[in-house]
Amino acid sequence: MAKIYISIVSHANDDDLIFNADLREISKLNDVIVIVRDNVDSSKLRDYCLDNGFIYSASAEILGFGANNNINYEQACEAGMLSSDWFLLLNPDITVSVAMFRSLIKKIESKSSGIYSANLYSDEKLSMEEKSLRKFPNIFSFFNLFFGKSLTTPYIKSELVDGAEVDWAAGSFLIIHADLYRQLGGFDERYFMYFEDVDLCFRAQKKFNEKVVYMKDIKVVHRGGYQNRNFFSPHFRWYLSSMIRFMLKSFIGRRNASTING
Numbered sequence: 001m002a003k004i005y006i007s008i009v010s011h012a013n014d015d016d017l018i019f020n021a022d023l024r025e026i027s028k029l030n031d032v033i034v035i036v037r038d039n040v041d042s043s044k045l046r047d048y049c050l051d052n053g054f055i056y057s058a059s060a061e062i063l064g065f066g067a068n069n070n071i072n073y074e075q076a077c078e079a080g081m082l083s084s085d086w087f088l089l090l091n092p093d094i095t096v097s098v099a100m101f102r103s104l105i106k107k108i109e110s111k112s113s114g115i116y117s118a119n120l121y122s123d124e125k126l127s128m129e130e131k132s133l134r135k136f137p138n139i140f141s142f143f144n145l146f147f148g149k150s151l152t153t154p155y156i157k158s159e160l161v162d163g164a165e166v167d168w169a170a171g172s173f174l175i176i177h178a179d180l181y182r183q184l185g186g187f188d189e190r191y192f193m194y195f196e197d198v199d200l201c202f203r204a205q206k207k208f209n210e211k212v213v214y215m216k217d218i219k220v221v222h223r224g225g226y227q228n229r230n231f232f233s234p235h236f237r238w239y240l241s242s243m244i245r246f247m248l249k250s251f252i253g254r255r256n257a258s259t260i261n262g
Contacts, residue, residue, distance in 0.1 A: 003031040003085045004105070004175070007072035009065060010038045013092035014045045024052055025098045032101075035075050037068040055079060065171065066187025066196040073186055076178075083179035089197075091172040095124075096220040104175070104218050114180035114210040115201065117169030118218035119157065126219055129157050132170040133214060136202060137247065152198070162216040167205070169212045171197030172222050180210060195246040202250055 006026075010017060017023065017036065027034045034054040038045055041058035049056035055075055059068070069089060076087060086108060090096075096104075096118070108116055120130040131154035155166055174197060184203055187196045204210040 001031055001109070003033060003081065004088055005072075005076040005079070005081050005085060005178075006032065006034045006088045006090050007069050007076070008034065008036045008090050008092055009068040009072070010036060010040075010042075010045060010092050011062075012040050012042070014042050014048075016092040017045065018048050020092075020095060022095055022097055022101075026096070026101050027052060027054065029098070029101070029105075033076070033079060035072045035079075037072050037075075039063065039068065064189060064192035064196070066191055067189040069171075070186040070189065073181060081178055083182065085178045086175055087178050087181050088175040089171050089173065091222065091224070093223040094173055094220055095223075096173075096218075100218055100220065104215065107215050107218065108175065111177070112163070113165075113213040114177040114208070115169075115204055115212045116175045116215055117166075117212050118173050118215050118220050120170065120173060120220055120222045122222060122224070124221055126221070130170075130222055130224070132172070132222070133157065133160070133166045133212075134168055134198075136167045136198070136250070137243075157214075157216070160214055160216060162214070164214045164216070165211040166214055167211070168198050168201035169214070170222075171200070172224065173220055174200075174212075176200075176204075180204060180208065183208065191245060195243055199246055199250075202246075 008017065023034065026032055034052075036045070036049050036054050036056050038056065038058040039062050046056050046058065057071065057075060063071075073087060081087070104118070117133065120132040122128040122130050133155040134152040135155065137152050160166070184200060184207070188199050191199060201212055
């Protein structure tokens with residue numbers, strides 16, 4: 001059976017990880033390895049990871065989401081990850097039960113796709129579905145911001161069946177085939193935060209015709225903060241700069257593809 005390497009990036013998320021009993025139990029499953037990248041070099045988190053058999057490393061400087069996950073991918077390769085294994089991006093504020101994780105393992109064994117996502121909820125009661133599955137933006141999407149709308153259009157999850165293909169899914173919970181991640185060169189590290197997951201899914205689709213497969217029955221909880229929605233926050237500025245980078249990059253890619261096909 002293929003192994004699953006769980007990649008977690010912590011920005012002072014010590015308690016999120018230390019009090020996540022489900023993650024501890026998941027780490028004890030056969031063929032599951034947890035890798036933690038720490039952006040603040042916390043001795044508290046380091047000791048916890050070492051005590052629980054997690055692979056731990058810390059940054060000398062604060063790096064972006066993509067750069068940290070790329071480092072975790074390298075750590076996974078050093079730990080023996082094969083091209084047939086899986087690389088799971090997992091936010092530290094994600095909770096997934098052991099039962100759900102076992103179901104996830106069964107789902108991906110068929111490998112009908114190179115990328116999967118789960119059904120994310122914002123609350124423990126699983127009553128508020130997160131808009132974590134979205135369509136790629138186009139040049140006209142930019143004008144949505146002037147009308148107070150989201151740049152990207154979310155899929156209506158109730159209209160999707162299990163196994164439905166979507167354009168992109170949030171990087172807070174995204175499982176990608178190790179060989180596909182390698183072929184894509186991982187995340188584009190020019191994105192410090194935001195849109196690196198959109199870019200990864202976009203390149204996977206354009207280069208290898210790999211769309212994200214939605215695992216509707218795999219339900220997880222994400223306690224996200226959505227700081228990018230605060231207009232005056234650094235997160236919004238990161239969001240805006242990343243959005244512009246992606247729009248320019250994808251527009252040029254589409255134009256080049258049209259020229260070649262023409």
